Amino acid sequence: MLKYIIPLVPSLFILAPEQNDVPKLPADVAAEYRKISTPMDYNQHVKPILSDKCFACHGPDKAKQKAGLRLDQSAAAYGFLPESPGKVAIAPGKLAKSEVFHRIMSTDPEYKMPTPQSHLDLSAKEKAYLIKWIEEGAIPAALGFCEANQKTCSVHSCILEWCEPY
Numbered sequence: 593m594l595k596y597i598i599p600l601v602p603s604l605f606i607l608a609p610e611q612n613d614v615p616k617l618p619a620d621v622a623a624e625y626r627k628i629s630t631p632m633d634y635n636q637h638v639k640p641i642l643s644d645k646c647f648a649c650h651g652p653d654k655a656k657q658k659a660g661l662r663l664d665q666s667a668a669a670y671g672f673l674p675e676s677p678g679k680v681a682i683a684p685g686k687l688a689k690s691e692v693f694h695r696i697m698s699t700d701p702e703y704k705m706p707t708p709q710s711h712l713d714l715s716a717k718e719k720a721y722l723i724k725w726i727e728e729g730a731i732p733a734a735l736g737f738c739e740a741n742q743k744t745c746s747v748h749s750c751i752l753e754w755c756e757p758y
């Protein structure tokens with residue numbers, strides 16, 4: 593018996609770190625995740641979701657911002673959360689460290705995002721897109737897009753602002 597177990601041990605160590613950061617997803621989200629065949633593009637796949645489902649409370653309008661969090665600028669989204677010391681909304685490439693991931697997957701009405709009262713529920717596909725994008729490094733809009741669309745935007749500020757004028 594031992595001779596079967598011992599060869600398994602090193603392979604478990606090799607697999608472990610990668611599996612740690614890919615949490616098990618509910619079946620509907622996992623099915624949508626498996627259907628994704630292209631790398632996520634901020635403007636095409638991500639911005640429409642954040643804009644429809646999150647910006648009402650985490651967008652540019654300061655008066656409506658909840659928890660001091662804005663998700664329309666990458667600097668704020670990658671930075672420490674004003675109301676949750678030590679945590680960040682989006683940790684590029686690290687799902688388990690991204691508060692956004694825990695919030696969108698939660699079933700706890702006190703914790704989940706968007707808030708149940710807002711009736712802005714995310715579909716399984718939208719969750720899968722956000723998850724894949726964070727895993728791939730939460731990459732902002734391509735610079736080419738910025739340059740073509742924003743005359744006044746420097747390369748640096750394009751990255752910081754997800755390429756959004758505000």
Ligand code: HEC
Nearest residue numbers: 645646648649658659673675676681691692705706707710
């Ligand atoms: C209708 C308003 C509303 C919408 C829409 C909304 N949120 Fe929130 N969000 C809140 C409120 C209120 C809080 C603060 C209370 C709390 O922490 O649960 C919050 C807190 C958060 C936090 C935690 C901040 C912290 O300091 O810990 C994250 C992360 C978050 N929202 C992400 C999202 C994401 C991602 C979306 C879109 C998918 C979203 N929210 C949509 C109202 C909203």
